[in-house]
Amino acid sequence: MSAPNASEILLFNISGVEMLKINKTSEPFVLPVSNLSPGLYFIAVKIGASITTKKILIN
Structure with a gap:
């Protein structure tokens, strides 16, 4: 059973290819983009059943 604040973070490139997948059970965390x-x-x-998607720019 997952922790109440368990989450999955997915990072996709502009073509929709999954570049990164992280399962987190605590906060805060650092997204490794180097x-x-x-x-x-x-x-x-x-x-849970909720998904939020945002655009990010990596320099």
Whole structure:
């Protein structure tokens, strides 16, 4: 059974390819992006049945 604040963080490139997947059970956390190319990405955060998606720019 998952912890109440368990979440899944997904990072996709502009083409929709999954670049990163992290399962987290606590806050805060650092998103490891140093090995990614600069550009526009989409981050999706799943908490339970809820999904929030945002655009992020990596320089």
